[in-house]
Amino acid sequence: MKFITILILTSFMLIGCQQEPNPTDELKTSEKRLEAKAPIEISEEETDKDEETKTGDNTEEDIQLPEEDKNSNAEMVVVENPNSIEVMVNKQRRLPDGFEPTDLVVPDVPFSFSEDHPKKQMQKEAAKALEEMFDAAEEAQLELVAASGYRAYGTQKAIYEYNVETHGQDYANRFSAKPGTSEHQTGLAMDVTTAEVAFALEQSFSQTDEGEWLEEHAHEFGFIIRYPEGKESITGYSYEPWHLRFIGEEIATEIHENSITLEEFFGYGY
């Protein structure tokens, strides 16, 4: 019950990198307000989820998967290369149930919080590249701060199913990503921010020196801005200048130089 209570308090904040685009201006306004709170609220939720795991309370299994969710998942493609750094997940392509990367490590970079947490992790190769990128930013007198990397399948599953059970499928689809569809689960993504925007994950980050530097240089370290401005109809996500995805230097450079998305690079339409 404790977990459910915590989710009640936090489920309204689960947007940002998890959110889906909304069709009305009213909802967009609501999202903007919530986005600014997302880093803190997600942090609390994930911390609490860890506590739940330690007690052995099998909350996730207590929540039944609704029939309509099974149907919608059946329409999605399950990716065949979940362990590849070239894996592509989006709202139509999901990771296999329960997928977990095998080489998660904590990159040696500054974080926006001090406690140990699974979301500090990335796959080893991505973590090394992130360290190099942060070092280069520091040499340019910039202060990048990491906010959120790996997100476990179980965490996303519990969030989504709780929202379906409590608020209905439509609400859940607007305010939380379906389990298996979050790029954070791959261990190849890191949300990055800076002090100038109070470590928030919001679009104004793109106007900071750090945001502009990332836009120009992230590809040199194998990262892309995964959800670019003006590409919502292709990626399925609003502009997220803070969401960096490791894909390797070669592909990242081609994507950067041609101003395209990962979907366009691989020839997958959204």
Ligand SMILES: [Zn+2]
């Ligand atoms: Zn993100």
